[in-house]
Amino acid sequence: MPIAALRRTLCAAVLAATTGPAMAAGGASAGLPAPDADTAARGHTQKPVYSPYASRGYPTRPFFGDTHLHTSFSMDAGAFGARLTPRDAYRFARGNEVTASSGQPVKLSRPLDFLVVADHSDGMGFFPQVMAGGAAVMADPQGRKWHDMIRGGQGAEAAIEIIRSFGAGSLPKDLVSVPGTAAYRDAWQATIAAAEEANQPGVFTAFIGYEWTSNTGANNLHRNVIYRDGADLARQLEPLITMKPWGSDNPADLWKWMAGYEDKTGGNVLAIAHNGNLSNGLMFPTVEAFGRKLDRGYVEGRARWERLYEVTQTKGTGEAHPFLSPNDEFAGFELWDKGNLDGSVAKTPDMLRYEYAREALKAGLVLEQKLGTNPYKFGLIGSSDAHNGLAAMEEDNFFGKTTPQEPSPERLTKTFVADMRTGVKIMDWEVGASGYAAVWATENTREAIFDAMERRETYATTGPRIVVRFFGGWDFTDADAGGRMPASVGYSKGVPMGGDLRAAPPGKVPTFLVAALKDPLGANLDRIQVVKGWVDAKGGVNEKVYDVAWGDADRRKPAADGKLPPVGSTVDVANATWTNTIGDPELITVWQDPDFDPRQRAFYYARVLEIPTPRWTAYDAKRFGIEPLAGTSMTLQERAYTAPIWYTP
Amino acid sequence: MAHRPDEGGGAAGVRRNLLREPLVHFLAAGALLFVLYAVVGEGGDAPEDSITVSAARVEALAAGFERAWARPPTRAELDELIDEYVVEEIYYREALAAGLDRDDTVIRRRLRQKMEFLADPGPADATDAELEAHLARHAERFAGPGRTDFRHVFIAADGDAAAERRAARLLAQLRSGQPVASLADPGDATLLPSAMEGATDRDIESVFGGEVQAAIAGAPLGAWQGPVRSGYGWHLLQVTARVAGTAPPLDLVRPQVLADWQEEQRRAAVAANVDQLRRRYRVTVEGAVADGAARR
Numbered sequence: 001m002p003i004a005a006l007r008r009t010l011c012a013a014v015l016a017a018t019t020g021p022a023m024a025a026g027g028a029s030a031g032l033p034a035p036d037a038d039t040a041a042r043g044h045t046q047k048p049v050y051s052p053y054a055s056r057g058y059p060t061r062p063f064f065g066d067t068h069l070h071t072s073f074s075m076d077a078g079a080f081g082a083r084l085t086p087r088d089a090y091r092f093a094r095g096n097e098v099t100a101s102s103g104q105p106v107k108l109s110r111p112l113d114f115l116v117v118a119d120h121s122d123g124m125g126f127f128p129q130v131m132a133g134g135a136a137v138m139a140d141p142q143g144r145k146w147h148d149m150i151r152g153g154q155g156a157e158a159a160i161e162i163i164r165s166f167g168a169g170s171l172p173k174d175l176v177s178v179p180g181t182a183a184y185r186d187a188w189q190a191t192i193a194a195a196e197e198a199n200q201p202g203v204f205t206a207f208i209g210y211e212w213t214s215n216t217g218a219n220n221l222h223r224n225v226i227y228r229d230g231a232d233l234a235r236q237l238e239p240l241i242t243m244k245p246w247g248s249d250n251p252a253d254l255w256k257w258m259a260g261y262e263d264k265t266g267g268n269v270l271a272i273a274h275n276g277n278l279s280n281g282l283m284f285p286t287v288e289a290f291g292r293k294l295d296r297g298y299v300e301g302r303a304r305w306e307r308l309y310e311v312t313q314t315k316g317t318g319e320a321h322p323f324l325s326p327n328d329e330f331a332g333f334e335l336w337d338k339g340n341l342d343g344s345v346a347k348t349p350d351m352l353r354y355e356y357a358r359e360a361l362k363a364g365l366v367l368e369q370k371l372g373t374n375p376y377k378f379g380l381i382g383s384s385d386a387h388n389g390l391a392a393m394e395e396d397n398f399f400g401k402t403t404p405q406e407p408s409p410e411r412l413t414k415t416f417v418a419d420m421r422t423g424v425k426i427m428d429w430e431v432g433a434s435g436y437a438a439v440w441a442t443e444n445t446r447e448a449i450f451d452a453m454e455r456r457e458t459y460a461t462t463g464p465r466i467v468v469r470f471f472g473g474w475d476f477t478d479a480d481a482g483g484r485m486p487a488s489v490g491y492s493k494g495v496p497m498g499g500d501l502r503a504a505p506p507g508k509v510p511t512f513l514v515a516a517l518k519d520p521l522g523a524n525l526d527r528i529q530v531v532k533g534w535v536d537a538k539g540g541v542n543e544k545v546y547d548v549a550w551g552d553a554d555r556r557k558p559a560a561d562g563k564l565p566p567v568g569s570t571v572d573v574a575n576a577t578w579t580n581t582i583g584d585p586e587l588i589t590v591w592q593d594p595d596f597d598p599r600q601r602a603f604y605y606a607r608v609l610e611i612p613t614p615r616w617t618a619y620d621a622k623r624f625g626i627e628p629l630a631g632t633s634m635t636l637q638e639r640a641y642t643a644p645i646w647y648t649p
Numbered sequence: 650m651a652h653r654p655d656e657g658g659g660a661a662g663v664r665r666n667l668l669r670e671p672l673v674h675f676l677a678a679g680a681l682l683f684v685l686y687a688v689v690g691e692g693g694d695a696p697e698d699s700i701t702v703s704a705a706r707v708e709a710l711a712a713g714f715e716r717a718w719a720r721p722p723t724r725a726e727l728d729e730l731i732d733e734y735v736v737e738e739i740y741y742r743e744a745l746a747a748g749l750d751r752d753d754t755v756i757r758r759r760l761r762q763k764m765e766f767l768a769d770p771g772p773a774d775a776t777d778a779e780l781e782a783h784l785a786r787h788a789e790r791f792a793g794p795g796r797t798d799f800r801h802v803f804i805a806a807d808g809d810a811a812a813e814r815r816a817a818r819l820l821a822q823l824r825s826g827q828p829v830a831s832l833a834d835p836g837d838a839t840l841l842p843s844a845m846e847g848a849t850d851r852d853i854e855s856v857f858g859g860e861v862q863a864a865i866a867g868a869p870l871g872a873w874q875g876p877v878r879s880g881y882g883w884h885l886l887q888v889t890a891r892v893a894g895t896a897p898p899l900d901l902v903r904p905q906v907l908a909d910w911q912e913e914q915r916r917a918a919v920a921a922n923v924d925q926l927r928r929r930y931r932v933t934v935e936g937a938v939a940d941g942a943a944r945r
Contacts (some may be wrong), residue, residue: 061856062844110855134814140721197904203794203849465855466838507864517840520858520880583804585881 016125040236051541057492059440060458063449064465065114066280066384067272067437068211068224068310069100073187074100077387078127079150081160081403084389086117086191090198090206098635101388102406106399109521111321112391112436113444114205115198115381117191118224120213120534121239123246125187126175131442131578136183142172153481154611159402164342169216169243178246188238192231199230203444210239212271218341219282222274223306224383228450229267236265255301261362269313272308272381275319280340281351283442284376286367299367300377308453309356310639311460312382312435314393314401319380319607319641322356328545330529331407333430333639334462343417343424361644362541365601368648369535379456379498379643380605382435384461391436393463395636398577398616399432409624410634412617423430427588433616434462438640440496456498459606459639459642466525466638467517470497470606472645474504476511476590486515486588492632497605498643509596510647514548516640524583524638526609530591534602548591551584553613569612573634576614576622583611598649609637676707702731710734740794768922772911775837777899783910790909792894794849799865799888801843802829802836808880816883823873823885841881861886884924 044511071089080250083101084092092098095111130137137143142165149158158373165171172641178184183290191208198206207226214221227234233400240257241247248254258269288294292646301615311319316336325331339346353359357380364376384391388406392399405416417426438459439453452458459468469486473494480489483576490496490513518525532545547564558564570579593604618634620626628634693761714722750756767898775783784791802823806817815834822832829835841857854862863882864877868888875885899906 064855114853135716135719203851250774354695364764469840482838484843515840516878520856520878521855580880588840 009048015398020062034265037401043478052510057442057488058486059442059452060442062438062459062467063113063444064207064436064461065112065116065205065449066227067116067207067209067381068118068209068274068326068394068636069093069115069389069391069598070119070315070385070387070424071117072127073117073125073191073391074211074387075123075126075130076159076163077119077156077389078131079146079162079404081155081159081389082127084401086119086194086389087197088426089331089389089391090115090194092389093152094204094616095200098390100399100406100579101403102408104389106392106397109394109397111204114207114209114439115391116209116224117194117228118211118226119191121210122213122241122243123175124191124198125183125484128187129183137175140172141176141582142177152438157561167378178241178243184238189235193232196231199446200376201576202443205444205446205449207450208234211274212240212242212254214242214251214254215341216242216249217280218344219280220274220276220278220341221249221251222283223251223271224274224310225254225258225269225271226450226453227267227269228541229265230446230536233265233267237261244589246406251292252298252301255305258305267632268449268450270307271305271308272310274384274385275310275313276339276355277316277336278339279355280345280347284354286354286362286363291380294367294371294375296371296373296405297372299371302375303373303377307378307456308381309360309529309604310356310383311377312432312462313385313432314431316430316432317376317434317440317462318356321352323352323547324359324514325355325543328543329616330545330607330637330639334434334636336426336430338426339422339424343367343419343426343513346422346424358531358533358543360537361605362543363434365533365535365549365603366539366541367578369406369539369601374646377646379453379458380641381437381439381453381458382460383437393433394433394614395433395463395614395638396619398427398619401431401497407620408621409626412620412624412626412628416511425542427629429617429628433618436461436463436465438465441605454641457496459497459640461640462524462636462638462639464519464521464640466522466608466610467639468606468608468640468642468643469515470503470642471495471513472510472604473513474502474508476513476592478489478540478590480513481515481588481590486513489513495645499645501645501647504598504647505649509593510604511590512548512606512645513588513590514606515586516606517586518610521611523638524580524585524610525579525587525615526583527551527564528585528589529607529609530604531607532593532595532602532604534597536600544595545607546591549589551585551587552582553584567611569635571612571614571618571635573614573618576618578611578613599631601649602647603644606642608640610639698742700735702735706734706791707731724837731741755852764922765919767921769915770918773914774930775907775910780903780906780910781899782912784896784902784906787909788896789894791905794851795894796847796849797865797888798890799844799848799886800829801845801866801887802885803839803841803843803881804876804885805837805839806878812883813876816885820873820875820885835942836885837882839881845935857881896937
């Protein structure tokens with residue numbers, strides 16, 4: 001727990017501890033006789049609350065948002081043609097219609113509940129300057145060339161050059177707006193102002209944030225930094241960048257910066273690591289990081305500052321990989337496993353285990369045994385990482401990752417990343433319409449959502465707003481799944497997603513109350529699965545995926561080998577339609593671990609699958625009348641991944 | 650049409666002193682001669698019109714160059730700038746003479762934009778009294794959302810016709826005044842809440858979807874309504890309380906009220922300007938517009 005959060009908790013505890021005795025002592029010292037127990041009891045009635053809905057102290061609905069959205073203030077986004085500003089991005093997320101940078105009107109099917117505009121801290125506000133042809137830009141030959149290219153309609157080529165040059169660390173020094181310059185201050189202040197303007201407690205939460213874009217060798221180690229605080233604190237310090245000597249590309253230095261911010265301002269920040277699938281084996285180190293052996297400092301820092309992980313986004317999904325989880329038939333979902341961020345280094349299979357969330361959760365258990373702290377004890381969220389100011393991640397309303405990938409007849413067939421040397425090539429159609437972060441907060445405010453993120457009570461969705469409950473405890477029974485208020489039972493008898501199972505009572509096995517409700521506008525549910533990872537007696541790591549509840553249960557039974565038959569498909573690809581005639585709108589069950597060993601560390605998380613639906617590529621093929629390239633994925637099973645619940649002997 | 654030499658150079662203040670140098674005047678005159686020679690050509694028609702590149706214009710060109718390059722132009726560069734300017738001026742005049750500006754949507758829009766810009770008084774300061782009055786006049790724009798309390802009985806949609814009949818039966822019992830808790834069949838268990846308190850339209854829609862939200866918005870207070878079909882199943886709904894959104898005090902919404910007031914002032918100024926201009930014209934629309942075309 002970050003110090004400031006700990007401080008808050010302690011304060012609350014101290015207040016709670018002192019209020020009662022202080023009242024009694026005050027009464028006595030005022031000369032009144034001390035009341036006897038019976039009198040006191042009549043004065044302080046503590047009847048159980050009759051109304052089941054009154055003052056429930058737990059979250060009653062998840063808030064959906066995006067923790068990772070870029071606007072024209074991010075230099076690569078701007079270079080790709082984004083014109084929307086942070087202010088536009090918040091307006092759009094709040095449900096307003098805006099005009100996309102490609103000139104098309106766009107609006108979400110329904111508003112989001114929260115948004116973090118997280119523009120790259122390096123070169124923040126760079127692009128508006130290149131566009132405007134500011135003095136510093138035009139004085140630099142490279143800057144002038146890019147300005148001319150963009151003005152001359154070669155924005156995309158300029159974008160690629162800029163990103164490559166940034167990735168290679170060869171961005172001309174004079175061009176980079178760095179903390180301490182007026183240009184940088186302006187960009188940061190404008191970012192803060194946009195969030196302050198859009199933030200409306202109880203209705204919409206606009207977080208202040210930025211992305212720290214460590215990208216050395218194009219190995220993607222980006223982190224999104226999110227503030228619990230308002231402008232008064234956030235503006236006291238400018239964001240950390242990665243370019244030396246102003247900043248650093250080492251995550252450990254980011255944690256130092258975060259601690260410094262909290263010390264200086266008394267505020268609170270957290271960091272969420274970008275999907276590690278483009279880090280080429282660097283996202284989840286187990287031996288050494290940045291030339292230093294993994295030590296207590298690293299694992300404690302990571303555990304303290306990075307309590308959430310971005311498991312799905314437009315650049316692919318990073319929960320599990322078929323190479324690592326050959327027995328998981330749903331592991332191969334929206335994979336980007338060809339190389340690093342720009343394709344300059346191809347992927348090798350030995351990199352994969354350091355890039356995928358499930359492997360990291362497993363590695364974390366081992367590191368905890370060794371070093372006393374689990375650095376990879378994270379909750380899961382999804383976010384967009386869109387670079388056009390538009391958190392539009394619905395399959396039938398997908399506005400792409402970058403401005404050139406906004407809807408057009410070309411995006412089904414164009415190339416996104418290609419490196420001739422390595423042969424790494426990623427097509428636009430491989431970009432995923434994913435995802436969003438779901439947070440079980442008590443109310444829609446910066447404070448409540450941030451605090452829920454800190455306690456990891458979150459889950460990831462690949463776009464749909466599926467509601468998922470997941471509680472772990474020792475005493476859940478089947479009757480708990482039949483009740484009308486699973487959350488009430490869940491919180492009273494167990495811990496929610498992101499928590500730790502309490503100490504194991506002798507002879508008991510972990511039980512889980514898990515439930516899912518389909519998106520009001522979305523598809524029915526195929527199944528709920530529980531994924532378990534554990535360390536065995538020999539120190540080896542293991543995983544198993546259990547089907548625990550499924551739709552059409554009256555006519556759909558597991559085969560003799562325990563395998564549940566597929567739910568089927570109603571998708572008409574040519575017309576981009578489907579029907580909710582298979583699957584169920586809601587699923588709930590109590591599941592208990594059949595293979596529990598109280599001596600072994602373990603984690604459990606839930607994965608919820610929708611029935612198959614058309615992928616955005618199918619809507620594009622239908623609406624633009626375009627023939628997709630061979631091999632294009634046209635359907636998908638959207639899903640949600642909860643934060644795990646951990647068991648520690 | 651008379652063409653007046655450009656008086657511009659509004660943004661040219663920077664290097665004024667330097668560019669008042671006789672050298673610059675000399676260069677300008679030289680460039681002009683060069684240009685006239687090039688455009689008119691030897692032995693061609695005598696020039697019918699003249700272009701004077703004013704000292705202020707030369708100054709503006711040089712200053713523009715310097716803003717981009719952080720140094721004054723060399724002599725050759727300035728010659729080129731002036732030449733470019735003269736070519737542009739020639740094209741501009743020729744285009745106007747040829748009427749190329751007339752049916753060009755881009756130009757028409759740009760000119761309209763300029764007119765609107767000129768008519769825009771810019772953001773004005775408002776007094777508290779004006780803002781209070783604006784807030785009172787448009788309370789609904791600044792009001793928080795309305796809030797509703799309602800209860801909900803759910804019937805799963807298994808076997809649709811039977812479920813709908815069951816829902817209708819339950820509805821009749823509820824309407825006859827039986828409390829939910831005493832019903833022999835209290836509906837099906839669901840993850841959807843059996844009641845919401847203080848819910849906004851948006852809250853309801855995000856939890857139940859649009860069908861239920863619309864039914865609740867239209868429901869009278871107290872009476873059970875339904876059954877309403879959603880993606881989840883059938884819903885019986887009873888609105889138990891409803892409060893309209895109320896406008897907050899000015900201090901809480903001052904920036905929004907000020908922005909809205911300024912936008913209103915701006916629109917009013919632009920509209921008044923159009924009205925005034927419109928009085929100079931008699932407008933005749935020829936031919937009837939077909940219904941279909943008008944609708945499109």
